[in-house]
Amino acid sequence: MSGRSSAPGTLRPGGRTARTRAAVRDAVLTGLGEYGYPGLTVEYVAEHSGVHKTTLYRRWGGIEGLVADALDLAGEDDWTPPDTGTLEGDLRALAREAAQSFADPARAAAPTAIIAAAFQSPRAADALHAFYSERFLRCEAIVRRAVARGEAQPGTDAGAVVRAVSAPMYFRLFITREPIDETLADQAADAALAAVRAGAFDAAPGG
Structure with a gap:
């Protein structure tokens, strides 16, 4: 898919890179909850993730990339469908x-x-x-x-x-x-x- 490095569920590098992406994702989701998509800014994500905004622009390109990557990370969770027996x-x-x-x-x-x-x-x-x-x-x-x-x-x-x-x-x-x-x-x-x-x-x- 355009703009995505891989499909949801793909394993990602561990360590600092994973922690940075997780912090950015949390900031994006929090900001979306508070302000919605039109009100979310790169400055907000930088402030709440601890990642400098120049890094955010370089790696994610802007708000569109940040939101898309937040969803990509959401697809990497360990959620499984119910198994009740029927x-x-x-x-x-x-x-x-x-x-x-x-x-x-x-x-x-x-x-x-x-x-x-x-x-x-x-x-x-x-x-x-x-x-x-x-x-x-x-x-x-x-x-x-x-x-x-x-x-x-x-x-x-x-x-x-x-x-x-x-x-x-x-x-x-x-x-x-x-x-x-x-x-x-x-x-x-x-x-x-x-x-x-x-x-x-x-x-x-x-x-």
Whole structure:
């Protein structure tokens, strides 16, 4: 992807370089939460990360590069999808996790600002797309286990299942600006589960 040295999840050098990137990422996320993308400045990141702004410009090029790299680092975490023993349990746990991440306004500020930034910055949009694509790849394990248990048909599109779980909540969060809770999360998961059982996400013949 343009502007990225590697895909999310790629191992990075350790030591000082890793610590510097982590400090810069934390400053970027904090700044996004406080001021949003339009209000975030290189000066703010320099002050809060302890990295001189000339270094930030040289290595990241500016705010677009800083936001994109923050998402790249987010993709390097050790997050794994739920494994409850049933497809229903996995989808409900996945949905509740998404709902909980936006339940606390302080905790939700940074991811909300990153999503908003994707509408203003092509590099942020590319980084956000790569981040979620990588998350969908991790969630394929949920569908593989469901197929092995006979809960889903072989060829079920894991990405489509995960999107179906999260889409109703993201619609309320970012389009209609309505609150979400655990009840809505369970409802979204149950709807996706019903669609899986109906074969709605089965791969097309020859696809």
